[in-house]
Amino acid sequence: MASRPMEEVPIMQQPTKGPTEGPDEDALRFMKLLENANQPCYEGCKHFSKLSAIVHLYHMKCLHGWTNKSFTMLLQFLLDFLPSNAKLPKDCYEARKIIKDLGWSYEKIHACPKDCILYWKENANLEACPNYNRLRWKSNESKANHMKWHAKGHANHKLLRHPTDSEAWKSFDSKYIKFSSEPRNVRLRLAADGFNSYGNMSSTHSWSTKGTLACPPSNYDSQSRWLKYGRIFSYIGHRRFLDNDHKxxxxxxSFDGHxxxxSAPIMNIVDYIIGILLNLDGKTKDNLKAHQDLKDTGIRSELHLEKVGNDKTRMPHACYHMNASEKDGFLQVLKDVRVPNGYSSNISCCVKLKECKISGMKSYDNHILMQQLFLIAIRGSLPPEVSRPLIGLSYFFREICSKVLNVDKLGALEKRIAVTLCKLERIFSPSFFTIMVHLVMHLFSKAKIAGQVHYCWMYLIERYLSRLKSYVYNKTYPEGSITEGYIAEKCLAFCSHYFKSVETAFNRPVRNVKESMGAVVSITLDSNSWIQAHLYVLFNCEEITPFRDVHIAEIKVDFPFHVTDDVIQKQHMEKFCA
Structure with missing residues (x-):
């Protein structure tokens, strides 16, 4: 880890102590930091002081999510590895004691726009600047307009592009007329997901997806069937969502024999599809028990188990089974995918060609795979009668997750997904149709009520909750642990701005350059190029226009009236950035 040579920090002289006076606590803490900043990490060390070494190490701990135990083990190893006079702490607790005085807390203090006073101490309660008589509080017209946009700037149409278009919003307006009549009133959407501390992934506080009545929209009219051999509930019967005259x-x-x-009653699906297509052990729904359930229910006789000899059985080949070359082709397409940085995680790293499986994808990656990549990868690996319904399912997810939903077209799309699910019932065994697959049928009705689907996604919140739970090391005080961990991470992120030649959250290299073709070349600008780029921004950026106008007006004051605009513009170009 490279760093600049350690520079001497001026040592402050302690003030002369009077009979009852001495340095206050803030001064003592600051002088302690200066002492650690001037003390080499070990005798002869020229690049790191005791303080900078600890800050660098703790920054890596926060950046990569190391536990306190792993950080303590690293410190103990470094103490054994470095010379015996190394000034490193022996554990994480001592390291935090040393750097906590960097300021693991904050206080928001208002300032006058002219930078003449701080609204602090004796000025904390002032409403206006005593020097310029400018009000402390300033209305932001732009934010105010955005806060009222849903009532005054939103067009009345039949497209779902904002929560105000949803039936839930309209129902609330009709029920609470006094509240809704004031457009400045704020509405908040709360996430009611269970928070289990200490990394506990129990679903005690979450919605159940098991049992006969696991589908809330269907209530007691759910079409669930217990599979004797598979020992799971199967949710088939999607024909009731079709028109009565459908074939x-x-x-x-082709279905259940009936x-x-x-009439119709008043979701991770990607894992199911990948598991059954690649025949992954432990994840596929097309196993021996699934074929036994087919015989037990009396459907799909062509897929019943076949006896081979006296004591052996064989699973017949199904139309959705891929051979080795088809699996390789399917996985190779996903392996070769390159997407811009931030579009998704590196999906190619999740593809294991030798093991012939896909693992390690996050929830958002499943959305990208299902909506964008899946329909490309399966075209050459499955017969048309199988790939077409799966492509239709992919199209459905892309439509339902779009930013704008046309209310008039939702009914047609709902009928289309019902046909798609019925086609899948003719292909896959009942064990495939768990509650997660069945709930796809109800997504359009939920979108009409709650608005766009992406406003209801929980994995963004769950991911952040997981981050907060990782801060909990003292189970007696989980709230305090979360607060300390959050502030420590923000404090070290601020300190990392001053690190040189060290990877931080602000200078990480991008994985793929957007819209790049061929080899990517990094160019380091020299000082003249930096100046030219700086000038270009200043003279072409709209945000700087008011400052340019003020500068031109000041130039005109200093010149006689007969001077041409070309002369004034030349002076402006030469002196504006001087």
Missing amino acids: FCKQKQ VDMR
């Missing part, structure tokens, strides 16, 4: 409603052999003329 699927009267087909028996005609279904019922």
